[in-house]
Amino acid sequence: MTSSMVVPVIDVQNDNFKELWPAMVLAIKTASFIALDTELSGLGNRKALLAECIEDRYKAICNAARTRSILSLGFACYKKLENKDDDTYLVQVYNLTLLCSEEYVIEPQSVQFLVQHGFDFNKQYAEGVPYLRGNDRRVDAHGMNMRMLFVELLRARKPLVLHNGLIDMVFLYQCFYAQLPDKLGTFTADLSQMFPAGIYDTKYATEYELRFAASYLEYAYKKCKLDNSKSIEAGGGGRHLFLEFCKYSAPLSNYVDYRPCLAGFSPDGLLNVCQIISTGAYGWCPNGSQCPLSHDTDLIIQHDEKEKKKKRKRKRKNSSQGKVEGAPKSKQPHMELKQDQVIPDKDTKPPPLTELVDGAQAQIPESDEKMETKVETKVEEGNGVREPQAVSADEEMKTDKEVERNGVSEPQPLATPDAEKKEESKRKKLEGGTHRAGFDAFMTGYIFSYAATLTERVGKPPSAESWLPECLNKVYLSGKSVPMQIVKSTFSKSFKAHLHKMDVVWGKGVVSKVEGTV
Numbered sequence: 148m149t150s151s152m153v154v155p156v157i158d159v160q161n162d163n164f165k166e167l168w169p170a171m172v173l174a175i176k177t178a179s180f181i182a183l184d185t186e187l188s189g190l191g192n193r194k195a196l197l198a199e200c201i202e203d204r205y206k207a208i209c210n211a212a213r214t215r216s217i218l219s220l221g222f223a224c225y226k227k228l229e230n231k232d233d234d235t236y237l238v239q240v241y242n243l244t245l246l247c248s249e250e251y252v253i254e255p256q257s258v259q260f261l262v263q264h265g266f267d268f269n270k271q272y273a274e275g276v277p278y279l280r281g282n283d284r285r286v287d288a289h290g291m292n293m294r295m296l297f298v299e300l301l302r303a304r305k306p307l308v309l310h311n312g313l314i315d316m317v318f319l320y321q322c323f324y325a326q327l328p329d330k331l332g333t334f335t336a337d338l339s340q341m342f343p344a345g346i347y348d349t350k351y352a353t354e355y356e357l358r359f360a361a362s363y364l365e366y367a368y369k370k371c372k373l374d375n376s377k378s379i380e381a382g383g384g385g386r387h388l389f390l391e392f393c394k395y396s397a398p399l400s401n402y403v404d405y406r407p408c409l410a411g412f413s414p415d416g417l418l419n420v421c422q423i424i425s426t427g428a429y430g431w432c433p434n435g436s437q438c439p440l441s442h443d444t445d446l447i448i449q450h451d452e453k454e455k456k457k458k459r460k461r462k463r464k465n466s467s468q469g470k471v472e473g474a475p476k477s478k479q480p481h482m483e484l485k486q487d488q489v490i491p492d493k494d495t496k497p498p499p500l501t502e503l504v505d506g507a508q509a510q511i512p513e514s515d516e517k518m519e520t521k522v523e524t525k526v527e528e529g530n531g532v533r534e535p536q537a538v539s540a541d542e543e544m545k546t547d548k549e550v551e552r553n554g555v556s557e558p559q560p561l562a563t564p565d566a567e568k569k570e571e572s573k574r575k576k577l578e579g580g581t582h583r584a585g586f587d588a589f590m591t592g593y594i595f596s597y598a599a600t601l602t603e604r605v606g607k608p609p610s611a612e613s614w615l616p617e618c619l620n621k622v623y624l625s626g627k628s629v630p631m632q633i634v635k636s637t638f639s640k641s642f643k644a645h646l647h648k649m650d651v652v653w654g655k656g657v658v659s660k661v662e663g664t665v
Contacts, residue, residue, distance in 0.1 A: 182592030189254030216247035221584030242585025246275025
Protein backbone atom coordinates (compact mmCIF):
# COMPACT_ATOMS: atom_id res chain seq x y z
CA MET A 148 0.00 0.00 0.00
CA THR A 149 1.37 3.41 -0.95
CA SER A 150 0.25 6.71 0.46
CA SER A 151 -1.59 9.38 -1.48
CA MET A 152 0.16 12.61 -2.30
CA VAL A 153 -0.70 15.84 -4.08
CA VAL A 154 2.21 17.57 -5.79
CA PRO A 155 1.99 21.34 -6.42
CA VAL A 156 3.36 22.21 -9.87
CA ILE A 157 3.81 25.90 -10.70
CA ASP A 158 2.79 26.73 -14.27
CA VAL A 159 5.12 29.24 -15.91
CA GLN A 160 4.34 31.01 -19.17
CA ASN A 161 5.26 34.30 -20.80
CA ASP A 162 2.82 36.47 -18.83
CA ASN A 163 4.15 35.38 -15.40
CA PHE A 164 7.76 34.45 -16.25
CA LYS A 165 9.29 37.66 -14.86
CA GLU A 166 7.03 37.56 -11.82
CA LEU A 167 8.15 34.03 -11.00
CA TRP A 168 11.81 34.64 -11.86
CA PRO A 169 12.97 35.38 -8.27
CA ALA A 170 11.23 32.25 -6.93
CA MET A 171 12.70 30.04 -9.66
CA VAL A 172 16.23 31.37 -9.19
CA LEU A 173 15.98 30.99 -5.41
CA ALA A 174 14.73 27.41 -5.76
CA ILE A 175 17.66 26.61 -8.07
CA LYS A 176 20.29 28.22 -5.84
CA THR A 177 19.09 26.55 -2.64
CA ALA A 178 18.48 23.07 -4.10
CA SER A 179 20.59 20.05 -3.23
CA PHE A 180 20.00 18.68 -6.73
CA ILE A 181 17.80 19.55 -9.72
CA ALA A 182 15.82 17.10 -11.87
CA LEU A 183 14.84 18.07 -15.43
CA ASP A 184 12.52 16.77 -18.13
CA THR A 185 11.47 18.05 -21.56
CA GLU A 186 8.65 17.72 -24.07
CA LEU A 187 9.89 17.88 -27.67
CA SER A 188 8.34 18.68 -31.04
CA GLY A 189 9.90 15.58 -32.58
CA LEU A 190 13.05 13.51 -33.03
CA GLY A 191 13.37 12.77 -36.73
CA ASN A 192 14.69 9.43 -37.97
CA ARG A 193 14.09 6.87 -35.19
CA LYS A 194 16.33 4.26 -36.76
CA ALA A 195 19.29 6.64 -36.76
CA LEU A 196 18.67 7.46 -33.09
CA LEU A 197 19.34 3.81 -32.26
CA ALA A 198 22.40 3.45 -34.48
CA GLU A 199 24.97 0.91 -33.32
CA CYS A 200 27.73 3.52 -33.46
CA ILE A 201 27.26 6.05 -30.65
CA GLU A 202 28.92 8.81 -32.69
CA ASP A 203 26.32 8.27 -35.44
CA ARG A 204 23.59 8.25 -32.81
CA TYR A 205 24.83 11.57 -31.45
CA LYS A 206 24.85 13.13 -34.93
CA ALA A 207 21.23 12.05 -35.46
CA ILE A 208 20.15 13.60 -32.15
CA CYS A 209 22.04 16.80 -33.02
CA ASN A 210 20.22 17.01 -36.35
CA ALA A 211 16.91 16.68 -34.51
CA ALA A 212 17.86 19.34 -31.94
CA ARG A 213 18.87 21.80 -34.66
CA THR A 214 15.56 21.42 -36.50
CA ARG A 215 13.06 20.65 -33.69
CA SER A 216 12.36 22.45 -30.43
CA ILE A 217 11.60 22.07 -26.74
CA LEU A 218 7.89 22.69 -26.21
CA SER A 219 7.90 22.37 -22.43
CA LEU A 220 10.57 22.22 -19.74
CA GLY A 221 10.00 20.85 -16.27
CA PHE A 222 12.40 21.12 -13.36
CA ALA A 223 12.09 19.96 -9.77
CA CYS A 224 14.36 21.42 -7.08
CA TYR A 225 15.00 19.01 -4.19
CA LYS A 226 16.47 20.62 -1.07
CA LYS A 227 17.59 18.22 1.64
CA LEU A 228 16.53 19.40 5.10
CA GLU A 229 19.42 18.62 7.41
CA ASN A 230 17.51 19.15 10.67
CA LYS A 231 15.28 16.12 10.05
CA ASP A 232 15.80 12.60 11.40
CA ASP A 233 15.13 10.90 8.09
CA ASP A 234 15.95 11.96 4.54
CA THR A 235 13.45 14.77 4.12
CA TYR A 236 13.40 17.04 1.08
CA LEU A 237 11.66 20.32 0.37
CA VAL A 238 10.47 20.02 -3.24
CA GLN A 239 9.53 22.82 -5.63
CA VAL A 240 8.30 21.90 -9.11
CA TYR A 241 8.00 24.18 -12.14
CA ASN A 242 6.45 23.50 -15.55
CA LEU A 243 7.47 26.01 -18.25
CA THR A 244 5.51 26.28 -21.49
CA LEU A 245 7.96 27.40 -24.19
CA LEU A 246 7.80 28.72 -27.75
CA CYS A 247 10.79 28.69 -30.08
CA SER A 248 10.85 32.00 -32.00
CA GLU A 249 12.43 30.40 -35.07
CA GLU A 250 10.98 27.99 -37.60
CA TYR A 251 11.06 24.41 -36.39
CA VAL A 252 9.70 21.01 -37.35
CA ILE A 253 6.81 19.57 -35.38
CA GLU A 254 5.97 15.96 -36.11
CA PRO A 255 2.39 14.63 -36.34
CA GLN A 256 3.29 11.69 -34.09
CA SER A 257 4.45 14.03 -31.36
CA VAL A 258 1.38 16.25 -31.74
CA GLN A 259 -0.91 13.23 -31.50
CA PHE A 260 0.76 11.94 -28.36
CA LEU A 261 0.91 15.32 -26.61
CA VAL A 262 -2.71 16.20 -27.40
CA GLN A 263 -3.87 12.81 -26.14
CA HIS A 264 -2.05 13.53 -22.90
CA GLY A 265 -3.40 17.01 -22.32
CA PHE A 266 -0.80 19.30 -23.91
CA ASP A 267 -2.45 22.61 -24.85
CA PHE A 268 -0.98 23.85 -28.14
CA ASN A 269 -3.26 26.89 -28.12
CA LYS A 270 -1.73 27.89 -24.79
CA GLN A 271 1.76 27.21 -26.08
CA TYR A 272 1.42 29.47 -29.13
CA ALA A 273 -0.42 32.18 -27.20
CA GLU A 274 1.57 32.20 -23.94
CA GLY A 275 4.78 30.21 -24.44
CA VAL A 276 8.02 31.74 -23.14
CA PRO A 277 10.00 32.71 -26.27
CA TYR A 278 13.58 31.62 -26.91
CA LEU A 279 16.09 31.31 -29.75
CA ARG A 280 18.29 28.28 -30.42
CA GLY A 281 22.04 28.14 -30.93
CA ASN A 282 24.56 30.77 -29.87
CA ASP A 283 23.69 33.87 -27.86
CA ARG A 284 22.32 36.95 -29.57
CA ARG A 285 23.03 40.38 -28.20
CA VAL A 286 19.54 40.57 -26.70
CA ASP A 287 20.09 37.32 -24.76
CA ALA A 288 22.99 38.58 -22.66
CA HIS A 289 20.83 40.65 -20.32
CA GLY A 290 17.45 40.47 -18.72
CA MET A 291 15.19 37.62 -17.68
CA ASN A 292 14.84 34.99 -20.40
CA MET A 293 15.24 31.25 -20.87
CA ARG A 294 18.93 31.42 -21.74
CA MET A 295 19.71 33.42 -18.61
CA LEU A 296 17.65 30.97 -16.54
CA PHE A 297 19.86 28.19 -17.90
CA VAL A 298 22.91 30.30 -16.95
CA GLU A 299 21.53 30.48 -13.39
CA LEU A 300 21.24 26.69 -13.43
CA LEU A 301 24.91 26.39 -14.41
CA ARG A 302 26.06 28.95 -11.88
CA ALA A 303 24.30 27.04 -9.10
CA ARG A 304 26.71 24.09 -9.59
CA LYS A 305 24.10 21.53 -8.56
CA PRO A 306 23.91 17.86 -9.59
CA LEU A 307 21.71 17.47 -12.66
CA VAL A 308 19.31 14.50 -12.69
CA LEU A 309 17.54 13.20 -15.82
CA HIS A 310 15.79 10.02 -16.91
CA ASN A 311 17.14 8.47 -20.12
CA GLY A 312 18.80 11.83 -20.47
CA LEU A 313 21.02 11.88 -23.57
CA ILE A 314 18.35 13.40 -25.80
CA ASP A 315 17.38 15.92 -23.11
CA MET A 316 20.98 17.11 -22.73
CA VAL A 317 21.50 17.55 -26.47
CA PHE A 318 18.29 19.59 -26.80
CA LEU A 319 19.08 21.69 -23.70
CA TYR A 320 22.53 22.51 -25.09
CA GLN A 321 21.19 23.57 -28.51
CA CYS A 322 18.11 25.44 -27.31
CA PHE A 323 19.46 27.35 -24.30
CA TYR A 324 23.26 27.22 -24.42
CA ALA A 325 25.11 27.25 -27.75
CA GLN A 326 25.45 25.59 -31.14
CA LEU A 327 26.16 21.90 -30.69
CA PRO A 328 29.69 20.62 -31.41
CA ASP A 329 30.00 18.11 -34.23
CA LYS A 330 31.81 15.46 -32.18
CA LEU A 331 30.47 13.50 -29.23
CA GLY A 332 33.80 13.72 -27.37
CA THR A 333 33.65 17.52 -27.48
CA PHE A 334 30.05 17.48 -26.29
CA THR A 335 30.81 15.30 -23.27
CA ALA A 336 33.88 17.40 -22.46
CA ASP A 337 31.68 20.51 -22.45
CA LEU A 338 29.07 18.85 -20.23
CA SER A 339 31.71 17.87 -17.67
CA GLN A 340 32.57 21.56 -17.27
CA MET A 341 28.99 22.81 -17.40
CA PHE A 342 27.91 20.51 -14.56
CA PRO A 343 30.93 20.00 -12.29
CA ALA A 344 28.72 18.55 -9.52
CA GLY A 345 27.84 15.67 -11.82
CA ILE A 346 25.08 14.34 -14.07
CA TYR A 347 22.92 11.38 -13.02
CA ASP A 348 20.56 9.30 -15.14
CA THR A 349 17.80 7.60 -13.13
CA LYS A 350 17.16 5.12 -15.93
CA TYR A 351 20.73 3.89 -15.54
CA ALA A 352 20.27 3.85 -11.75
CA THR A 353 17.02 1.90 -12.10
CA GLU A 354 18.60 -0.65 -14.42
CA TYR A 355 21.96 -1.21 -12.74
CA GLU A 356 21.57 -0.09 -9.12
CA LEU A 357 17.94 -0.61 -8.10
CA ARG A 358 17.51 -3.45 -10.64
CA PHE A 359 13.76 -3.16 -11.02
CA ALA A 360 11.81 -5.41 -13.36
CA ALA A 361 11.12 -2.37 -15.56
CA SER A 362 12.76 1.02 -15.84
CA TYR A 363 10.35 3.34 -17.63
CA LEU A 364 9.72 6.48 -15.63
CA GLU A 365 6.27 5.96 -14.13
CA TYR A 366 7.03 2.36 -13.18
CA ALA A 367 10.33 3.29 -11.52
CA TYR A 368 8.72 6.15 -9.60
CA LYS A 369 5.79 4.12 -8.31
CA LYS A 370 8.03 1.19 -7.44
CA CYS A 371 10.31 3.49 -5.40
CA LYS A 372 7.28 5.00 -3.69
CA LEU A 373 5.85 1.56 -2.90
CA ASP A 374 9.15 0.21 -1.55
CA ASN A 375 9.64 3.33 0.57
CA SER A 376 6.13 2.98 2.05
CA LYS A 377 6.69 -0.71 2.79
CA SER A 378 9.95 0.08 4.53
CA ILE A 379 8.24 2.73 6.68
CA GLU A 380 5.43 0.31 7.59
CA ALA A 381 7.93 -2.40 8.51
CA GLY A 382 9.76 -0.02 10.86
CA GLY A 383 13.19 -0.99 12.13
CA GLY A 384 16.49 0.72 11.43
CA GLY A 385 17.58 2.61 8.37
CA ARG A 386 16.55 5.88 6.82
CA HIS A 387 13.43 6.60 4.78
CA LEU A 388 12.37 9.22 2.29
CA PHE A 389 9.88 11.98 3.15
CA LEU A 390 8.83 15.03 1.16
CA GLU A 391 7.63 18.49 2.05
CA PHE A 392 6.09 21.07 -0.27
CA CYS A 393 5.76 24.83 -0.09
CA LYS A 394 2.43 26.43 0.71
CA TYR A 395 1.81 29.14 -1.85
CA SER A 396 -0.12 32.32 -1.17
CA ALA A 397 -1.72 34.64 -3.73
CA PRO A 398 -0.74 35.60 -6.33
CA LEU A 399 1.56 32.55 -6.69
CA SER A 400 -1.25 30.22 -5.66
CA ASN A 401 -3.09 31.21 -8.85
CA TYR A 402 -0.38 29.52 -10.91
CA VAL A 403 -0.26 26.24 -8.99
CA ASP A 404 -1.67 23.06 -10.50
CA TYR A 405 -2.08 20.38 -7.82
CA ARG A 406 -1.19 17.03 -9.35
CA PRO A 407 -2.70 13.95 -7.65
CA CYS A 408 -0.58 10.92 -6.96
CA LEU A 409 -3.13 8.50 -5.59
CA ALA A 410 -2.50 5.46 -3.45
CA GLY A 411 -2.34 2.13 -5.18
CA PHE A 412 -4.77 -0.63 -4.23
CA SER A 413 -4.67 -4.40 -4.18
CA PRO A 414 -7.71 -5.99 -5.79
CA ASP A 415 -8.45 -9.61 -5.04
CA GLY A 416 -8.11 -12.27 -7.68
CA LEU A 417 -6.10 -12.47 -10.90
CA LEU A 418 -4.36 -9.33 -12.10
CA ASN A 419 -4.91 -9.30 -15.87
CA VAL A 420 -2.14 -6.91 -16.80
CA CYS A 421 -0.85 -6.20 -20.29
CA GLN A 422 2.25 -8.31 -20.83
CA ILE A 423 3.70 -5.90 -23.39
CA ILE A 424 3.93 -3.24 -20.70
CA SER A 425 4.70 -5.69 -17.90
CA THR A 426 7.80 -7.01 -19.70
CA GLY A 427 9.41 -3.69 -18.85
CA ALA A 428 11.02 -2.92 -22.19
CA TYR A 429 8.74 -0.09 -23.18
CA GLY A 430 6.03 0.90 -20.74
CA TRP A 431 3.65 1.42 -23.64
CA CYS A 432 1.15 -0.68 -25.59
CA PRO A 433 0.42 -0.10 -29.29
CA ASN A 434 -3.26 -1.04 -28.73
CA GLY A 435 -3.74 1.88 -26.36
CA SER A 436 -7.22 2.12 -24.88
CA GLN A 437 -8.43 -0.78 -27.05
CA CYS A 438 -6.28 -3.26 -25.17
CA PRO A 439 -8.51 -5.52 -23.03
CA LEU A 440 -5.81 -5.88 -20.35
CA SER A 441 -4.85 -3.46 -17.61
CA HIS A 442 -2.28 -0.71 -18.18
CA ASP A 443 -2.43 0.48 -14.59
CA THR A 444 1.16 0.83 -13.35
CA ASP A 445 0.21 0.02 -9.75
CA LEU A 446 -1.36 -3.27 -10.86
CA ILE A 447 1.64 -4.07 -13.04
CA ILE A 448 3.98 -3.56 -10.08
CA GLN A 449 1.76 -5.77 -7.89
CA HIS A 450 1.75 -8.38 -10.66
CA ASP A 451 5.56 -8.28 -10.80
CA GLU A 452 5.74 -8.63 -7.00
CA LYS A 453 3.52 -11.74 -7.12
CA GLU A 454 5.60 -13.24 -9.92
CA LYS A 455 8.79 -12.67 -7.89
CA LYS A 456 7.25 -14.44 -4.89
CA LYS A 457 6.20 -17.38 -7.06
CA LYS A 458 9.69 -17.58 -8.53
CA ARG A 459 11.31 -17.59 -5.08
CA LYS A 460 8.86 -20.25 -3.91
CA ARG A 461 9.68 -22.45 -6.92
CA LYS A 462 13.37 -21.93 -6.34
CA ARG A 463 13.11 -23.00 -2.69
CA LYS A 464 11.02 -26.00 -3.66
CA ASN A 465 13.45 -27.09 -6.37
CA SER A 466 16.36 -26.55 -4.03
CA SER A 467 14.78 -28.76 -1.37
CA GLN A 468 14.22 -31.46 -4.01
CA GLY A 469 17.73 -31.14 -5.35
CA LYS A 470 16.61 -29.73 -8.71
CA VAL A 471 18.50 -27.03 -10.55
CA GLU A 472 16.57 -24.39 -12.48
CA GLY A 473 17.61 -23.58 -16.00
CA ALA A 474 19.49 -20.41 -16.79
CA PRO A 475 17.26 -17.34 -16.71
CA LYS A 476 16.19 -15.82 -19.96
CA SER A 477 18.26 -12.85 -20.95
CA LYS A 478 16.77 -9.48 -20.12
CA GLN A 479 15.14 -7.58 -22.92
CA PRO A 480 17.22 -4.71 -24.26
CA HIS A 481 15.49 -1.45 -23.46
CA MET A 482 15.57 0.31 -26.80
CA GLU A 483 13.97 3.50 -25.55
CA LEU A 484 13.67 6.98 -26.94
CA LYS A 485 11.94 9.90 -25.33
CA GLN A 486 8.54 8.77 -24.09
CA ASP A 487 6.47 11.01 -26.36
CA GLN A 488 8.13 10.39 -29.67
CA VAL A 489 6.78 7.30 -31.42
CA ILE A 490 3.08 6.73 -31.89
CA PRO A 491 2.24 3.87 -34.23
CA ASP A 492 -0.86 3.90 -36.38
CA LYS A 493 -4.08 3.12 -34.48
CA ASP A 494 -4.55 -0.10 -36.42
CA THR A 495 -1.05 -1.35 -35.64
CA LYS A 496 -1.10 -4.72 -33.92
CA PRO A 497 1.26 -5.43 -31.03
CA PRO A 498 4.58 -6.71 -32.38
CA PRO A 499 5.43 -10.32 -31.57
CA LEU A 500 7.39 -10.78 -28.37
CA THR A 501 10.37 -12.19 -30.28
CA GLU A 502 10.64 -8.96 -32.22
CA LEU A 503 10.53 -6.97 -29.00
CA VAL A 504 13.25 -9.11 -27.44
CA ASP A 505 15.44 -8.75 -30.50
CA GLY A 506 15.00 -4.99 -30.38
CA ALA A 507 13.98 -5.04 -34.03
CA GLN A 508 11.10 -2.67 -33.58
CA ALA A 509 11.50 1.08 -33.76
CA GLN A 510 11.54 2.73 -30.36
CA ILE A 511 8.33 2.89 -28.41
CA PRO A 512 7.72 5.56 -25.79
CA GLU A 513 8.45 4.85 -22.14
CA SER A 514 4.93 4.87 -20.80
CA ASP A 515 1.30 5.31 -21.68
CA GLU A 516 1.05 8.38 -19.49
CA LYS A 517 -2.30 9.87 -18.54
CA MET A 518 -3.99 12.98 -19.80
CA GLU A 519 -3.50 16.10 -17.77
CA THR A 520 -6.15 16.26 -15.08
CA LYS A 521 -7.02 18.89 -12.55
CA VAL A 522 -7.60 18.20 -8.92
CA GLU A 523 -9.42 20.31 -6.40
CA THR A 524 -7.12 22.05 -3.96
CA LYS A 525 -8.99 20.68 -1.01
CA VAL A 526 -7.97 17.11 -0.27
CA GLU A 527 -9.44 14.98 2.46
CA GLU A 528 -7.20 14.65 5.51
CA GLY A 529 -8.10 10.96 5.69
CA ASN A 530 -6.39 10.35 2.36
CA GLY A 531 -3.02 11.18 3.86
CA VAL A 532 -2.63 14.62 2.31
CA ARG A 533 -3.25 17.90 4.02
CA GLU A 534 -5.18 20.75 2.50
CA PRO A 535 -2.78 23.37 1.07
CA GLN A 536 -3.04 26.53 3.15
CA ALA A 537 -2.39 30.07 1.99
CA VAL A 538 0.41 31.97 3.69
CA SER A 539 1.88 35.42 3.31
CA ALA A 540 4.48 36.10 0.64
CA ASP A 541 7.17 36.46 3.32
CA GLU A 542 6.36 32.99 4.63
CA GLU A 543 6.21 31.40 1.20
CA MET A 544 9.14 29.11 1.86
CA LYS A 545 7.51 27.60 4.97
CA THR A 546 6.39 24.08 4.28
CA ASP A 547 3.45 21.84 4.64
CA LYS A 548 4.57 18.35 5.64
CA GLU A 549 3.27 15.96 3.01
CA VAL A 550 1.91 12.99 4.91
CA GLU A 551 3.73 10.15 3.21
CA ARG A 552 3.95 8.11 6.39
CA ASN A 553 1.06 5.96 5.19
CA GLY A 554 -1.68 7.88 6.95
CA VAL A 555 -4.06 6.43 4.39
CA SER A 556 -7.35 4.71 5.06
CA GLU A 557 -7.72 1.27 3.51
CA PRO A 558 -9.51 1.44 0.14
CA GLN A 559 -12.76 -0.42 -0.25
CA PRO A 560 -13.11 -3.18 -2.84
CA LEU A 561 -14.49 -2.02 -6.17
CA ALA A 562 -18.14 -2.85 -6.64
CA THR A 563 -18.84 -1.45 -10.09
CA PRO A 564 -20.79 -3.33 -12.77
CA ASP A 565 -18.85 -4.90 -15.63
CA ALA A 566 -19.80 -2.14 -18.05
CA GLU A 567 -18.58 0.53 -15.64
CA LYS A 568 -15.39 -1.42 -15.03
CA LYS A 569 -14.72 -1.49 -18.77
CA GLU A 570 -15.29 2.24 -19.08
CA GLU A 571 -13.11 2.90 -16.04
CA SER A 572 -10.37 0.69 -17.47
CA LYS A 573 -10.52 2.53 -20.78
CA ARG A 574 -10.37 5.90 -19.03
CA LYS A 575 -7.36 4.80 -16.98
CA LYS A 576 -5.55 3.73 -20.12
CA LEU A 577 -6.17 7.08 -21.71
CA GLU A 578 -4.90 8.78 -18.57
CA GLY A 579 -2.34 6.12 -17.62
CA GLY A 580 -0.16 8.41 -15.51
CA THR A 581 0.40 12.05 -14.76
CA HIS A 582 2.36 12.89 -17.88
CA ARG A 583 3.75 16.42 -17.94
CA ALA A 584 7.27 17.84 -18.04
CA GLY A 585 7.02 19.29 -14.52
CA PHE A 586 5.58 16.16 -12.94
CA ASP A 587 7.98 13.95 -14.90
CA ALA A 588 10.85 15.99 -13.43
CA PHE A 589 9.33 15.45 -9.97
CA MET A 590 9.18 11.67 -10.53
CA THR A 591 12.78 11.69 -11.77
CA GLY A 592 13.90 13.50 -8.64
CA TYR A 593 11.95 11.11 -6.42
CA ILE A 594 13.68 8.07 -7.93
CA PHE A 595 17.08 9.69 -7.41
CA SER A 596 16.42 10.74 -3.82
CA TYR A 597 15.05 7.29 -2.96
CA ALA A 598 18.09 5.58 -4.48
CA ALA A 599 20.37 7.88 -2.47
CA THR A 600 18.42 7.07 0.70
CA LEU A 601 18.71 3.36 -0.06
CA THR A 602 22.46 3.76 -0.44
CA GLU A 603 22.59 5.24 3.07
CA ARG A 604 20.41 2.46 4.40
CA VAL A 605 22.86 -0.24 3.34
CA GLY A 606 25.72 1.54 5.10
CA LYS A 607 27.20 3.49 2.21
CA PRO A 608 26.46 7.15 2.92
CA PRO A 609 26.95 9.35 -0.15
CA SER A 610 30.08 11.45 -0.01
CA ALA A 611 30.09 15.21 -0.35
CA GLU A 612 31.14 14.82 -3.97
CA SER A 613 28.66 12.16 -5.05
CA TRP A 614 25.14 11.09 -4.16
CA LEU A 615 25.28 7.78 -6.04
CA PRO A 616 28.98 7.12 -6.70
CA GLU A 617 28.30 4.19 -9.02
CA CYS A 618 26.02 6.32 -11.21
CA LEU A 619 28.00 9.57 -11.33
CA ASN A 620 28.31 10.94 -14.88
CA LYS A 621 26.89 7.77 -16.46
CA VAL A 622 24.11 8.22 -18.99
CA TYR A 623 21.93 5.34 -20.14
CA LEU A 624 22.30 4.25 -23.77
CA SER A 625 19.41 2.36 -25.34
CA GLY A 626 20.40 -1.12 -26.45
CA LYS A 627 23.88 -0.89 -24.91
CA SER A 628 25.22 -2.74 -21.89
CA VAL A 629 27.51 0.14 -20.89
CA PRO A 630 26.62 3.78 -20.25
CA MET A 631 27.99 6.91 -21.87
CA GLN A 632 30.60 8.53 -19.61
CA ILE A 633 30.41 12.30 -19.13
CA VAL A 634 34.14 12.97 -18.91
CA LYS A 635 36.69 15.08 -20.71
CA SER A 636 39.01 12.91 -22.75
CA THR A 637 42.71 13.66 -22.93
CA PHE A 638 42.32 13.85 -26.71
CA SER A 639 39.25 16.10 -26.85
CA LYS A 640 39.11 19.88 -26.74
CA SER A 641 36.29 22.14 -25.65
CA PHE A 642 34.11 23.75 -28.30
CA LYS A 643 34.81 27.43 -29.01
CA ALA A 644 31.14 28.37 -28.49
CA HIS A 645 31.24 26.58 -25.14
CA LEU A 646 34.28 28.56 -23.97
CA HIS A 647 32.57 31.79 -24.95
CA LYS A 648 29.52 30.73 -22.98
CA MET A 649 31.63 29.82 -19.97
CA ASP A 650 32.98 33.37 -20.08
CA VAL A 651 29.39 34.57 -19.74
CA VAL A 652 28.71 32.18 -16.86
CA TRP A 653 31.92 32.56 -14.85
CA GLY A 654 33.59 35.67 -16.16
CA LYS A 655 35.80 36.33 -19.14
CA GLY A 656 38.85 34.11 -19.50
CA VAL A 657 38.23 31.87 -16.49
CA VAL A 658 37.95 28.71 -18.58
CA SER A 659 39.60 29.66 -21.85
CA LYS A 660 42.96 30.34 -20.18
CA VAL A 661 43.37 26.67 -19.40
CA GLU A 662 41.54 25.03 -22.28
CA GLY A 663 42.19 24.45 -25.94
CA THR A 664 39.43 25.05 -28.48
CA VAL A 665 38.04 23.36 -31.54
